[in-house]
Amino acid sequence: MRKLGRTPYKQQIADDLREQIADGSLSPGDQLPTEAELEKRYGVARGTVRQGIEILINEGLVVSARPKGHFVRERKPMVFRPQAEFRPRPYTPEMDAFMTESSADGREARQTIEVSIVEAPAEVAKRLQLDAGQLVAVRRRVRFLDGEPFNINDSYFPLDLVQDSEIMRPQNITQGANEVLADLGYRQVRALDELYVRMPTPEEVKRLDLSPGTPVGYHVCTGFTEEGKAVRVAVTVLPGDRHVVSYERRRETDPAS
Amino acid sequence: MRKLGRTPYKQQIADDLREQIADGSLSPGDQLPTEAELEKRYGVARGTVRQGIEILINEGLVVSARPKGHFVRERKPMVFRPQAEFRPRPYTPEMDAFMTESSADGREARQTIEVSIVEAPAEVAKRLQLDAGQLVAVRRRVRFLDGEPFNINDSYFPLDLVQDSEIMRPQNITQGANEVLADLGYRQVRALDELYVRMPTPEEVKRLDLSPGTPVGYHVCTGFTEEGKAVRVAVTVLPGDRHVVSYERRRETDPAS
DNA sequence: ACGGCAGGATTGTCTAGTCAATGCGGTCAA
DNA sequence: TTGACCGCATTGACTAGACAATCCTGCCGT
Incomplete structure (x- = not known):
């Protein structure tokens, strides 16, 4: 029992269980065999x-609910649509066909808001075309669905633009921060989205109550005015187990057709 | 040394090292202290x-290079721009400001292509509006950069559309598969992108040679003709450590202005 | 009927050790 | 000089055990 050159036991155990999850012998929500049970079954420590x-x-397939046992993870993503701010119209009809399961219907939504003035983080300063250390206003929001944290959204604005505006108040802005900016003379007409895929920082794990093995989408949106001035950087952290990011695109500048 | 109620040692060790990575005392590429060294330093097993x-x-911060040691991971993402197929124009000028580091300049690109006819996977069938089990053509590509696998791209087409076309040949299609489809009378004018963030399957780990702790973006693009017929589903697997997904958006249907 | 408490099942943390696998550098012979 | 080989440092896999933490369940007393 001490020679290697085979696939490690731990790998085999993982593979077997993964297989059972894939083929449905173990469904989302089911309990895995206990450690003691597997110990006996495989004859290992x-x-x-x-x-x-x-x-x-760490693959995100299993969660442990101590001391009840290990369970097959359930995954129900919600659609995140960055385009909604510029195009609030509904999806293309075809969309419904495979996205019906992802809806917030009947769930209780809530958010916490916190406004402060900080030195622009390097990442933000770069996108707002500011020098490092210049001050920006930031609205930090955590959005909840049914009491569970769902995503984090931090929006940064150059301080001189929004000073004394409604954006500085830690309350819900009914018409949307973008409209407020527009009223101030900074209407955004273009945006650049960047989406990074990575594992969360410990801080994100805490703020979003993520279970191990949950990667996040890190979405950075920079909004520009007609003149090309960057007036807003929104950073959204999307837990992978709770979101699908969705875009619709249309062909432009047809060369033929 | 046997009472808990404190933060676990393993957590503390991870936190300390993470801190050192964050503040730069350990730079990307540097070797971590050896296990023996840390054992001594912390007085644990x-x-x-x-x-x-x-x-x-598992956070993707460290890789191990047995038996040389553990090293701080390096990360250099490349831009992935789904819009490129409909809008090959360059980025907005502002983009350069913070994206210059992500370029394929001077790197050797290569891809493997493999064409086959399979029963449509459920996920694909749903999007192509086919019944489960109907046959589709699939072009599976693995793209390499400097000899390293970079992403996987599997494109599915309804079999009756592409039968005997150039798409069925396992070679590079110079003008692009979309042009071939257009020549066949199925020009795509709209597309729906979905992006899921999750951990890779073991198969993806193998195909892309991913190190542990690398999440992937799972990008599903469905292309529609003018009549709303879905003619193509492209599934791309993007290792998180090697990609940024990027979109540009413009305001549409101005209500005011 | 109800509240609290004890015990049990289960996972979490940790120790102290064994042996395997691997890449690198240095030694030594051709 | 070159190539083969050996040893070493390091990580990888695993064992057998101990004790901690936590939730649930069922019992008991009021």
Whole structure:
């Protein structure tokens, strides 16, 4: 029992369980066999079993609910549509066909808002074309659905633009921050979206109550006025298990047709 | 040394090292202290040290190069621009300001192509408005940059549309598969992009040679003709450590202005 | 009927060790 | 000089155990 050159036990355990999850013998929400059970079944030490399960946890397939056991993870993403701010119209009809499951219907929505003035983080300063250390206003929001944190949205504005405006008040802005900016003379007509895929920082894990093995989409949106001035940078952190990012595109500048 | 209620040692070790990575005392490419070294430094068993490092590996911050040691991971993402197929024009000028680092300049590009006819996977069938099990043509590509696998792109087409066309040949299509489809009378004018963020499957890990702790963006693009017929589903797997997804948007249907 | 408490099942943390696998550098022979 | 080989440092896999933490369940007393 001490020679290698085979696939490690932990890997085999992970593979077997993953297979069972894939083929449906274990459905989302089901409990996995207990560690003791697997220990017996495979004839290995508990530490090895745990390492096998650890693999699945880090793949986001399993969550542990101590001390009840390990469970197959459930995943129900919600649509995140960056375009909505410029084009609030509904999806193309074809969309419904495969997106009906992702809706916020009947769920209780809520958000916390916190406004402050900070030195622009390098990433933000770069996009707002400011020097490092210049001050910006930031509206930090955490959005909840049914009491669970759903995503983080931090919007940064050059301080001189929004000083004393409604944006500085830590309340819900009914007509939207973009409209307020427009009223101030900074209507955004273009935006650049960047989406990074990575593992969350510990801080994000805490703020969003993420379980291990949950990657996040890190969405940075920079809004520009007609004159090409960057007036807003919105950073959104989207837990991968709770979101689908969606865009619609149309062909432009047809060369033929 | 046997009472808990404190933060676990493994967590502390991970936190300390993460901190050092964040503040620059450990730069990308640097070697971490060896396990033996950390064992001594923290006065814990080697297993505990390993668990601490494991955390960072799963966060994508550290890679191990056995038996040389553990190293701080390097990350250089490349821009992925789904819009390019409909709008090959360059970025907005502002883009350069913070995207210059992400370019393929001077790197050797290559791809493998493999064409086959398969039963449509459920996910694809749904989007192509086919019944489960109907046949589709699929072009599977793995794209390499400097010999390293960079992303996977599988494009599915309803079999009856592309039968005997150039799309069925496992070669590079110089004018692009979309042009071939257009020549066949199925010009795409709209597309729907969906982007899921998740951990890779073991198969994806193998195909893309991903190191642990690398999440992927799972990009599904459905292309529609003028009549609203779905004629193409492209599934792209984007390793998070090697890509930024980018979109440009413009305000439409101005209500005011 | 109800509240609290004890015990049990289960996962979480950790120790102290063994042996395997691997890449690198240095030694030594051709 | 070159190539083969050996040893070493390091990480990888695993064992067998101990004790901690946590939630649930069922019992008991009021």
